[in-house]
Amino acid sequence: MGPSSDPPDPDKPPLLAVRGLVKHFTGARALDGVDFEVAAGEVHCLLGQNGAGKSTLIKVLAGAHEPDAGALLLDGRPVRVPSPHAALELGIVTIYQELDVVPGLRVYENVFLGHEHARAGWTRRRRMRAATADALRRLGHEEIRPDTELAHLSPASRQVVSLARALSRDARLIIMDEPSAALAGHEVDNLFRVIDDLRSAGLAVVYITHRLAEVRQIGDRVTVLKDGRTVASGLEARTTPDDELVRLMTGRKVGDAFPPRGVIPDDAPEVLRVEGLTRAGEFTDVSFSVRAGEIVGLAGLVGSGRSEILGAVYGATRPDAGEVTLDGRPLGLGDPAVAVRSGLGLAPEERKSQALLLDEAVYRNLSLASLRRYVSAGLIDRDREMADARAAIGSLDVRPAEPLREIRQLSGGNQQKVVVGRWLIRGCRVLLLDEPTRGVDVGARAELYALIRRLAGTGVGILLVSSEIPEVLGLADRVLVVRQGRVIADRAAESADEEQILSLLMKGSAL
Amino acid sequence: MRTVDPTATETRTPRAPSETVSRLSLVPKGPVLVLAVIVVAGALVSPYFATWSNVLTMLTSASVIGIISVGMTFVIISGGIDLSVGALVALTAVMATTAPVQEGGWVAMIAVALAFGLGAGLVNGLVITHGRIVPFIATLAMLVSARGLAEFISGGTPQTSLDETFNALGSAKLVGIPLPVWVFAAVVAVGWLLLNRTTFGRHTLALGGNLEAARLAGIRIRRHLVILYMLSGLTAAIASVLLTARLTSGSNAVGNLYELDAIAAVIIGGTRLAGGRGTIAGSVFGVLIFTVITNIFVLKNLETDVQNIAKGAIIVAAVLLQRRRAADT
Numbered sequence: 001m002g003p004s005s006d007p008p009d010p011d012k013p014p015l016l017a018v019r020g021l022v023k024h025f026t027g028a029r030a031l032d033g034v035d036f037e038v039a040a041g042e043v044h045c046l047l048g049q050n051g052a053g054k055s056t057l058i059k060v061l062a063g064a065h066e067p068d069a070g071a072l073l074l075d076g077r078p079v080r081v082p083s084p085h086a087a088l089e090l091g092i093v094t095i096y097q098e099l100d101v102v103p104g105l106r107v108y109e110n111v112f113l114g115h116e117h118a119r120a121g122w123t124r125r126r127r128m129r130a131a132t133a134d135a136l137r138r139l140g141h142e143e144i145r146p147d148t149e150l151a152h153l154s155p156a157s158r159q160v161v162s163l164a165r166a167l168s169r170d171a172r173l174i175i176m177d178e179p180s181a182a183l184a185g186h187e188v189d190n191l192f193r194v195i196d197d198l199r200s201a202g203l204a205v206v207y208i209t210h211r212l213a214e215v216r217q218i219g220d221r222v223t224v225l226k227d228g229r230t231v232a233s234g235l236e237a238r239t240t241p242d243d244e245l246v247r248l249m250t251g252r253k254v255g256d257a258f259p260p261r262g263v264i265p266d267d268a269p270e271v272l273r274v275e276g277l278t279r280a281g282e283f284t285d286v287s288f289s290v291r292a293g294e295i296v297g298l299a300g301l302v303g304s305g306r307s308e309i310l311g312a313v314y315g316a317t318r319p320d321a322g323e324v325t326l327d328g329r330p331l332g333l334g335d336p337a338v339a340v341r342s343g344l345g346l347a348p349e350e351r352k353s354q355a356l357l358l359d360e361a362v363y364r365n366l367s368l369a370s371l372r373r374y375v376s377a378g379l380i381d382r383d384r385e386m387a388d389a390r391a392a393i394g395s396l397d398v399r400p401a402e403p404l405r406e407i408r409q410l411s412g413g414n415q416q417k418v419v420v421g422r423w424l425i426r427g428c429r430v431l432l433l434d435e436p437t438r439g440v441d442v443g444a445r446a447e448l449y450a451l452i453r454r455l456a457g458t459g460v461g462i463l464l465v466s467s468e469i470p471e472v473l474g475l476a477d478r479v480l481v482v483r484q485g486r487v488i489a490d491r492a493a494e495s496a497d498e499e500q501i502l503s504l505l506m507k508g509s510a511l
Numbered sequence: 512m513r514t515v516d517p518t519a520t521e522t523r524t525p526r527a528p529s530e531t532v533s534r535l536s537l538v539p540k541g542p543v544l545v546l547a548v549i550v551v552a553g554a555l556v557s558p559y560f561a562t563w564s565n566v567l568t569m570l571t572s573a574s575v576i577g578i579i580s581v582g583m584t585f586v587i588i589s590g591g592i593d594l595s596v597g598a599l600v601a602l603t604a605v606m607a608t609t610a611p612v613q614e615g616g617w618v619a620m621i622a623v624a625l626a627f628g629l630g631a632g633l634v635n636g637l638v639i640t641h642g643r644i645v646p647f648i649a650t651l652a653m654l655v656s657a658r659g660l661a662e663f664i665s666g667g668t669p670q671t672s673l674d675e676t677f678n679a680l681g682s683a684k685l686v687g688i689p690l691p692v693w694v695f696a697a698v699v700a701v702g703w704l705l706l707n708r709t710t711f712g713r714h715t716l717a718l719g720g721n722l723e724a725a726r727l728a729g730i731r732i733r734r735h736l737v738i739l740y741m742l743s744g745l746t747a748a749i750a751s752v753l754l755t756a757r758l759t760s761g762s763n764a765v766g767n768l769y770e771l772d773a774i775a776a777v778i779i780g781g782t783r784l785a786g787g788r789g790t791i792a793g794s795v796f797g798v799l800i801f802t803v804i805t806n807i808f809v810l811k812n813l814e815t816d817v818q819n820i821a822k823g824a825i826i827v828a829a830v831l832l833q834r835r836r837a838a839d840t
C-alpha cells in the first residue's frame with residue numbers, strides 16, 4: 001500500500017483550497033490565517049498540537065462553523081459552506097473527533113441518518129442493511145450487526161460505525177478528525193486499506209492524527225498548524241523527518257517519549273488483585289495483580305474485553321463471578337462509589353459520554369471526585385479547590401490555562417488531560433487508565449507519560465489500557481495480553497517486542 | 512494524599528476573560544430584564560402598583576410558589592421533575608390540621624406537615640431509584656395518590672385551624688415584613704448556599720449534566736436522588752404550612768396546579784429542563800415575574816382567564832429569549 005505516485009497536476013486547480021481563514025471565539029483565536037490545499041487523489045495529513053485549530057478548521061470546511069474571514073475554493077471556484085447540509089451537497093463528508101452517532105438508533109439507521117434510501121416515502125430497510133453490512137465488512141468489522149442498537153456497542157465500535165456512515169455518502173472529499181484514536185493496530189490497517197481505495201478512486205482525504213507513524217504510512221502530503229496558523233504546507237509525508245515535524249508543531253525539540261522505568265522493590269506489596277473475574281459475553285476467568293509502584297498494561301484488540309475488565313474492576317459493571325482485592329481487603333463489586341472510596345480511580349475511554357460535564361468549568365471537572373476534601377464548615381472552600389485545579393492544569397499543561405473556562409470550549413486533547421487530571425487531584429491507591437493519551441499531542445504525551453511514571457514512583461499501582469502497543473510496551477512494566485476475553489500472556493514489557501505481542505493478540509500465539 | 516505534580520509551579524494562570532466569568536454568574540440576565548420591563552409597565556398602568564403595601568402583598572403571595580420552586584430547581588437541575596408538589600401541599604395541609612394533630616399545638620402541626628413532605632419525597636425517590644420508574648411517572652402517581660389521601664383523611668371538607676400561634680405564621684410581621692416573606696428569603700438563601708457552595712449542589716449539577724460521568728466519578732447517585740426528592744417534598748411542606756396558616760384551614764383542594772407554576776418559574780428562570788444547568792436566583796425571578804403580572808391584572812380588574820393566556824405567552828417568550836442567548840455563545 002503506497003501513496004499514489006503521480007504528483008498533483010500543477011495546472012489543475014486543487015480540489016479544495018483554503019485561503020487566509022480566520023475564526024475567533026470569545027476569548028480565543030482558533031484560526032488566525034490558515035492556508036491549505038488538498039488535491040484529488042491524495043491523502044493530506046493535518047498536524048498540530050492540541051488546540052492548534054485542526055478541528056476548528058475542519059468544522060469550517062464541514063459547515064459547522066461560519067468563518068470570520070477567508071475564502072474556500074472548490075475546483076478553483078469560491079464557495080460558501082453555510083451549513084453541514086451544504087457541505088454534504090458539495091461532496092465534503094466529515095468524521096468528527098467527538099462521536100456524533102445516535103445511541104438510540106440501530107447501526108444501519110445511524111449509517112443512513114439523513115440520507116435514507118427510500119421509495120415513495122417508505123424507507124428501504126433491506127437495502128440499507130445490506131449496504132451497511134458491506135461497509136462494515138470493508139472496515140473489517142463483520143461482527144457489528146446492522147440491526148444492533150448503537151447504545152449496546154462499545155465506543156470503539158461506534159467509531160467504526162461513524163466511519164461506515166462516511167463511506168456510505170457520495171463524497172469528493174472525506175475529512176477524518178483523529179479516526180484512529182479509538183482503534184487498535186490491525187483496525188488501523190483496515191482503515192488504511194479503505195483510505196487507499198478512496199484515494200485510488202480519486203477522492204481526496206484530509207487525515208488528522210497525532211501519530212507520526214501513521215503519517216508515513218498513509219499520507220502523501222502534510223500541512224502543519226500552530227496557534228491557528230499554517231506554519232508549513234505541502235510537506236512530503238514520507239520523507240520529512242520526525243524531528244522536523246515535531247519542531248514545526250511545537251516550536252521546540254521533544255525528548256524521549258518514555259521515561260525510564262523505576263525499580264520496583266521485591267517486597268513491594270500487591271495493591272490490586274483480581275481473581276477469576278468473569279462477565280458473560282465479555283471476559284472469562286481473568287486473574288492478575290498489580291504491585292505498588294507498578295504499571296501494568298493490558299494489550300488487546302478493540303472488543304477483546306480490556307475496557308470491560310477495567311469497568312468491572314472499578315464497579316462500573318457487575319461481574320458474574322470473581323473477586324477484586326484492594327490493599328489486601330476485598331472490594332465490594334458493582335459500585336463505583338465504593339471503589340472510589342476504597343482508593344480506585346478510573347479515567348474512562350470515552351471522555352464526552354463517560355467523564356466530562358461539558359457545561360461546567362474546567363476546575364469543576366477537575367475537582368468532581370474530590371469535592372469532600374475542600375469542605376470546611378459544610379461549605380466548599382473555593383480557594384483551595386481552585387489552587388488544586390491550577391496545579392493540575394499546570395502539570396498537565398492544559399491550554400488555555402484558565403480554570404474558569406467552560407470545558408466544552410477546550411480542544412479534544414486538552415479535554416482528555418482534564419479527564420486524567422481529575423484522578424491526579426483525587427489521589428488513588430490504584431489508578432485505572434483507559435486510553436489516557438487519546439487525542440493528546442506528541443509533546444503533551446511525553447509529559448503525561450512522565451507524570452504517570454512519577455505517580456507510580458509514589459507507590460500508586462497503575463493499570464493501563466491502550467490501543468497503541470508501543471505505548472503499552474514503553475510505559476508499562478508488565479504487559480498482559482487479552483484475547484477474546486481471556487488473559488493469554490503475561491510478559492515483562494522490557495523484554496517483549498511489538499511483533500510478538502501483536503501476533504499474540506491477533507492469533508493467540510507467538511510467532 | 513495529594514498527587515498533583517509537586518514540581519509544577521503556578522505559572523501562566525491568567526484570569527479568564529470576563530465573558531467566561533459571567534457565564535457562571537449568579538443571576539441570569541434574561542429574567543431580570545423581563546421583570547424590569549413588567550415592573551415599569553406596572554408602575555405606568557397603576558399608581559397603586561409601586562406602593563410599599565402592594566410590594567409586600569406581592570412578595571407574600573410569591574412566597575408559597577417561591578419556596579416550592581427552590582426545591583423544584585434542584586430536582587430539575589438533576590435532570591428530574593417533581594409533579595407531586597401541588598398535591599403534597601394539599602396532603603400536608605390536611606395532615607397538619609386534623610383534630611388530633613391540632614391538639615399537639617403549632618409545633619405538632621408544623622412537625623407533621625414537614626414529616627409528611629419528607630416522607631412523600633422519600634417515597635418518590637425510592638420509586639425512582641429502586642423501582643427504576645422515570646420521575647415524570649413516579650411523581651405523577653404521587654400527585655394522584657397524595658390528593659386522594661388528602662381527600663380521604665379530610666372527608667373532602669376544609670379543616671379549620673384553631674391554633675392562634677400557627678395561624679399567626681401566615682400574617683404576623685417582623686420589622687414590618689410578613690413572616691412568609693422572611694421564610695421565603697431564608698429558603699432562597701439556604702438553597703443558594705446548597706447549590707453553589709456545597710458538595711450536594713455540585714453533585715446535583717453533575718447528575719443532570721452527565722449521569723454516567725457522575726456515577727463513574729464515585730458519586731452515590733441513588734442516595735443523592737432520594738435526598739433531592741425529599742428536599743422537594745420538604746419545600747412543598749414549608750409552603751403548605753404558610754399557606755394553611757394564612758387561610759386558617761387545611762383542605763384537599765389547595766395547591767392545585769402549583770407544580771406547573773413552579774416548573775414554569777424554574778424554566779423561565781433559565782434552568783435547563785434537561786438538567787445540568789440552573790440557578791436559584793433565576794427561579795426566584797421567574798416566580799416574581801408571574802406574581803407581578805398577576806398583581807397588575809388584579810389591579811386592573813382583569814379576569815383569571817385573561818391572566819392565564821398572558822402567563823402562557825410569557826412562558827414561551829421567556830424560553831425563546833433564553834434560546835437566543837444560548838445560541839449566541
Ligand SMILES: Nc1ncnc2c1ncn2[C@@H]1O[C@H](COP(=O)(O)OP(=O)(O)OP(=O)(O)O)[C@@H](O)[C@H]1O
Pocket residue numbers: 025026028029030048049050051052053054055056057097399400408409410411412413414439441
Ligand atoms: N466553541 C469554542 N469557544 C471558545 N474557544 C474554542 C471553541 N472551540 C474551540 N476553541 C478554542 O480554539 C482553539 C482550537 O481548538 P481546536 O479544537 O480546533 O484544536 P485542535 O487542533 O483540534 O486540538 P486537538 O488536537 O486537541 O483536538 C483552542 O484553543 C480551543 O480552546
Ligand SMILES: [Mg+2]
Pocket residue numbers: 054055056097177411412413
Ligand atoms: Mg481536535
